[in-house]
Amino acid sequence: MSAPPASGYFRTSYERDDALVDTRAQRLWLAAFCVAAAAFPVLAGAFALELANQVLLTSIGAVALMLLTGYAGQISLGHAGLLAAGAFTTGVLFKEFGAPFWVTLPGSALVGAAIGLVFGLPSLRLRGLYLAVSTLALHFLVIHAGQEYETRRGHSTGVVIDPPEIGGWALNDPTAWYFVLLVAAAATVLFSLNLLRSKTGRAWRAIHGREAVAEALGIDVKAAKLSAFVVSCTLTSIAGCLFAYYRGFVSSEAFSLFLTIQYVATVIIGGIGSVLGAILGTFFVVLLPYAIEALAAAVGLGERLSAVVFAVNYAAFGLVMIAFLVFEPQGLVGIWRRVQAWFLLWPFKQKPAGK
Amino acid sequence: MQLAVNIAVLAAIYALISCGYVLIYRVSRVLSLAHGELMMLGAYGLAATASLFTGHPLVAIAASAVLALLIGVLVYVVLMWRMTGESVLAAVLATIALGILLRGTMTLVFGTQTRYPLEELGWTNASIAVGGTARISAAGLVLVVGTATVYGGLFVFLRASRWGIRMRAAGQNPLLAAQRGIRLHGIYALAWGLATFTGGMAGMLIACDAGVESTLVTIGLKAFPAALVGGLDSLLGALVGAWIVASAEVLLINYVDPLLSDVVPFFVLLAMLVVRPWGLFGTREELDRV
Numbered sequence A: 001m002s003a004p005p006a007s008g009y010f011r012t013s014y015e016r017d018d019a020l021v022d023t024r025a026q027r028l029w030l031a032a033f034c035v036a037a038a039a040f041p042v043l044a045g046a047f048a049l050e051l052a053n054q055v056l057l058t059s060i061g062a063v064a065l066m067l068l069t070g071y072a073g074q075i076s077l078g079h080a081g082l083l084a085a086g087a088f089t090t091g092v093l094f095k096e097f098g099a100p101f102w103v104t105l106p107g108s109a110l111v112g113a114a115i116g117l118v119f120g121l122p123s124l125r126l127r128g129l130y131l132a133v134s135t136l137a138l139h140f141l142v143i144h145a146g147q148e149y150e151t152r153r154g155h156s157t158g159v160v161i162d163p164p165e166i167g168g169w170a171l172n173d174p175t176a177w178y179f180v181l182l183v184a185a186a187a188t189v190l191f192s193l194n195l196l197r198s199k200t201g202r203a204w205r206a207i208h209g210r211e212a213v214a215e216a217l218g219i220d221v222k223a224a225k226l227s228a229f230v231v232s233c234t235l236t237s238i239a240g241c242l243f244a245y246y247r248g249f250v251s252s253e254a255f256s257l258f259l260t261i262q263y264v265a266t267v268i269i270g271g272i273g274s275v276l277g278a279i280l281g282t283f284f285v286v287l288l289p290y291a292i293e294a295l296a297a298a299v300g301l302g303e304r305l306s307a308v309v310f311a312v313n314y315a316a317f318g319l320v321m322i323a324f325l326v327f328e329p330q331g332l333v334g335i336w337r338r339v340q341a342w343f344l345l346w347p348f349k350q351k352p353a354g355k
Numbered sequence B: 001m002q003l004a005v006n007i008a009v010l011a012a013i014y015a016l017i018s019c020g021y022v023l024i025y026r027v028s029r030v031l032s033l034a035h036g037e038l039m040m041l042g043a044y045g046l047a048a049t050a051s052l053f054t055g056h057p058l059v060a061i062a063a064s065a066v067l068a069l070l071i072g073v074l075v076y077v078v079l080m081w082r083m084t085g086e087s088v089l090a091a092v093l094a095t096i097a098l099g100i101l102l103r104g105t106m107t108l109v110f111g112t113q114t115r116y117p118l119e120e121l122g123w124t125n126a127s128i129a130v131g132g133t134a135r136i137s138a139a140g141l142v143l144v145v146g147t148a149t150v151y152g153g154l155f156v157f158l159r160a161s162r163w164g165i166r167m168r169a170a171g172q173n174p175l176l177a178a179q180r181g182i183r184l185h186g187i188y189a190l191a192w193g194l195a196t197f198t199g200g201m202a203g204m205l206i207a208c209d210a211g212v213e214s215t216l217v218t219i220g221l222k223a224f225p226a227a228l229v230g231g232l233d234s235l236l237g238a239l240v241g242a243w244i245v246a247s248a249e250v251l252l253i254n255y256v257d258p259l260l261s262d263v264v265p266f267f268v269l270l271a272m273l274v275v276r277p278w279g280l281f282g283t284r285e286e287l288d289r290v
Helices: A014-019 A024-043 A046-071 A079-097 A101-125 A128-152 A174-196 A201-211 A211-216 A221-247 A257-270 A277-297 A302-327 A331-345 B001-029 B035-052 B057-078 B088-110 B115-120 B138-160 B162-172 B174-179 B186-209 B216-222 B226-228 B235-255 B256-260 B265-277 B284-289
Strands: B127-130 B134-137
Touching: A024 A046, A024 A174, A046 A079, A046 A174, A046 A201, A046 A221, A046 A257, A046 A277, A079 A101, A079 A128, A079 A221, A079 A257, A101 A128, A101 A221, A101 B265, A128 B088, A128 B256, A128 B265, A174 A201, A174 A221, A174 A277, A174 B127, A201 A211, A201 A221, A211 A221, A211 B088, A211 B127, A257 A277, A257 A302, A257 A331, A257 B088, A277 A331, A302 A331, B001 B035, B001 B134, B001 B138, B001 B162, B001 B186, B001 B216, B001 B226, B001 B235, B035 B057, B035 B088, B035 B115, B035 B186, B035 B216, B057 B115, B057 B186, B115 B186, B127 B138, B134 B138, B138 B162, B138 B186, B138 B235, B162 B174, B162 B186, B174 B186, B186 B216, B216 B226, B226 B265, B235 B256, B235 B265, B256 B265
Parallel strands: none
Antiparallel strands: B127 B134
């Protein structure tokens, strides 16, 4: 699973090759990370907690998009539409039928899977650009359906959703949300990592590499593509459901094309073809607007920029995405790997010849 | 009758915009998703030159047209040449990033208020009667005539001029064209320049008719289905596609539901992708090689 250390290849069994956590040091780091994640809400303030919740929420969708684009190599420009589908399914089920949390979540997942199938069908005939375009078109259709619902049922400003209740205990506290989202994000990451080291994940990587060769190797290309779409869309739709509950509010305004671009940005900035990249990219993309705001306030421009803050964000996202595409196509994860290699190989600059 | 006029104007808008998509795609196999923003930049360019050259409307128009051409070349020289030879995904993502960068910058520079370049030029948008009951705005009429001229000009340029023939060669087989001494970077830059010029023209004319604001980008995106329905590498296709999409949109809005305006082109697009992904006039084998 992980790359062998710089000094050589020391694994003695195939199980070790597949293990998610390889060495004792990694296990220790993982444990330390779990403790830190659990202790975070105790130590952090309200604002930091809100940021953490946003990061966790976004990371689910980002990992889902990474599975599709980074591993299976299928472009999707419709991820905002999918989030909208999940959120609206939740909104409609709640508003029309008063459905509780444990109905709306699987409901959203089912709708996501169905849309994934529809999103995926064009991929059987189309490649590259054409696929990107068809997902873009589906984005507009889903958003339109949401708007139709809003206007037809008189929720023109959006649908208000009560916090989810489990056994009389309502989930409306940021700390409680933090743990729910942490579990959801961790489950998504674990699920993705496990899927990627299974037959399905290997098939995805094969069709990413070259479809004709994958087919020659006996991989059912159509099934692999469809499964990539269905898995990614289901996860994204679940993220949309959580998003709806977290905000307590669903409105088609929230799911603009910019949201899709933000998710695409997480994938590019994080580094294509890496779950770690999706998470690093999420941190970057969620925190960037706040960093800009803080910077503007520090320079003394806070007042003047507050009216056009979205325009500043747009421009900044555009610039950062271009910078990564041109100068660092491997993304943050590429930088991370180089830093790692630098320490591993020190005092050498590169792997000695013959290794 | 009014419906027919509306269809003609909308088709002209879509055709003028979508020929930019086609030019860039046909020559360099890159889909420019920043086209809507570049179009809007053209419109803002006209508004800026109009206030700069007050009292000289013709100078302002000429200046903004040259500006649009230069911006297109600049986009290629600064950004897109780095994406030449990269994967399709990287190039498309670069145009998306460019689009969002432009959108933010334009809002910062020009503000969020709607601007009316026609008034700044000192002209009024007269309403002209056509065949009894129907009416067309002067800007709309210029749009239809302008689109026809642009397509005529492009046709002659691509068929007869030296640069046009080089452009077609680069589109057909870039490697062979480069080995025969055609400077690909120059050709690609020209394609971007022409595409931005025509897109900018569309933006300017729409701005003259209805003013410029941030929603102009949506029109740019809605013109894309027109290009694809006709076939992404065929100018004639873009013209026919624009007619189909515009008719579908105007008729459905009129007889079914005005809210459908934003989705009709994408419905048409999806239908086309399912039935005949390479478009009405596009070349089929191109698609399988992507």
